[in-house]
Amino acid sequence: MSKDQIMITRRGALALAAGAAAMLAPRFAFAQTAYPSKNISFICAFPAGSGADVLVRFFAEKVAAVAGHTVIVENKPGAAGSIATEFTARAPADGHTIFVHSGNSVAGNMWLMKKPPVDAAKDLQTIATVNKQAFMITVRADSPYKTLADLVADQKAKGDKGSYAVNATSGRVLAEEFKQLAGLQTLPVSYGTASDSVNDMLSGQVDFGCHDPVFSLAQVRSGRFRVLALGAAERLKGIPDAPTFKEQGYDIDQLGWWGVMVPAGVPADIVTTINGWFNKVLAEDATKEFLMKQGGDPYISTPEESQKLMEDTITEWKRLVEVAKIPAQ
Numbered sequence: 175m176s177k178d179q180i181m182i183t184r185r186g187a188l189a190l191a192a193g194a195a196a197m198l199a200p201r202f203a204f205a206q207t208a209y210p211s212k213n214i215s216f217i218c219a220f221p222a223g224s225g226a227d228v229l230v231r232f233f234a235e236k237v238a239a240v241a242g243h244t245v246i247v248e249n250k251p252g253a254a255g256s257i258a259t260e261f262t263a264r265a266p267a268d269g270h271t272i273f274v275h276s277g278n279s280v281a282g283n284m285w286l287m288k289k290p291p292v293d294a295a296k297d298l299q300t301i302a303t304v305n306k307q308a309f310m311i312t313v314r315a316d317s318p319y320k321t322l323a324d325l326v327a328d329q330k331a332k333g334d335k336g337s338y339a340v341n342a343t344s345g346r347v348l349a350e351e352f353k354q355l356a357g358l359q360t361l362p363v364s365y366g367t368a369s370d371s372v373n374d375m376l377s378g379q380v381d382f383g384c385h386d387p388v389f390s391l392a393q394v395r396s397g398r399f400r401v402l403a404l405g406a407a408e409r410l411k412g413i414p415d416a417p418t419f420k421e422q423g424y425d426i427d428q429l430g431w432w433g434v435m436v437p438a439g440v441p442a443d444i445v446t447t448i449n450g451w452f453n454k455v456l457a458e459d460a461t462k463e464f465l466m467k468q469g470g471d472p473y474i475s476t477p478e479e480s481q482k483l484m485e486d487t488i489t490e491w492k493r494l495v496e497v498a499k500i501p502a503q
Contacts, residue, residue: 219258225388236455260291267439277433279343281487285495300484302434302452307470308406336360339371339383349384350498387469412466
């Protein structure tokens with residue numbers, strides 16, 4: 175081979191290498207795109223202004239500050255949270271769609287629906303936790319029911335003429351277990367949001383409510399409601415004056431928790447980043463104060479611990495739904 179032929183061959187090889195590099199460059203650049211690369215959406219399963227919305231927006235603002243990036247809240251209410259759950263599961267697994275919601279409700283819907291739209295343990299990744307909280311039995315502030323025993327006695331006398339307000343999965347199951355243990359025939363009255371039940375609670379159209387702590391304590395602070403029983407096995411630091419069911423003779427332990435969920439398949443490094451954001455926010459005194467004011471205790475965990483908690487909660491809620499004798503719909 176002549177010297178000129180060798181030079182031509184080398185030039186050809188260099189040209190091919192350059193062409194290959196140019197073809198691979200966009201893919202390499204895409205793979206190395208920094209996260210986040212666009213606005214992050216926090217999905218809320220309840221309407222704007224609801225107790226859940228207050229909590230989600232608080233964390234959206236705090237995480238935005240920690241991440242140094244824009245976080246917007248998208249409200250997708252309906253179907254006891256399943257619309258928001260399915261939306262999250264079907265979203266791109268790139269970490270830009272984050273579902274902040276009750277882990278108990280997500281787990282419970284696996285057993286309360288004949289055809290749940292997603293498998294919460296497989297179609298979602300639970301990557302962080304936010305708080306521990308519990309639903310509670312409330313009555314209007316001037317109610318004749320001063321204790322849970324007063325309420326039970328009256329509801330037994332009323333039979334199926336008694337009624338209670340409920341709007342969320344966790345509240346429904348807590349109320350049903352309470353009814354089973356107390357031997358009550360009280361009928362549920364379902365509302366789109368907890369706020370929708372206020373007028374009926376205050377007018378006496380319904381005898382009591384089983385609501386989330388954010389909503390309930392806001393009503394307590396406004397002088398409208400009183401708390402008769404808390405669904406957790408032990409009193410929570412955020413609401414030390416609220417008595418538990420167990421203290422009053424009912425073996426109920428339905429401690430709830432809120433978690434951070436993303437579509438299955440989000441890369442591990444992004445999962446770690448998001449978990450770090452939330453844990454940093456949870457370590458702030460302002461966050462601890464906010465959560466305790468809303469009736470919850472801060473709850474920090476790793477992605478692995480969070481996913482295990484969701485799997486365990488799904489198993490536990492199968493039992494709770496069976497105990498409450500609620501047929502799937």
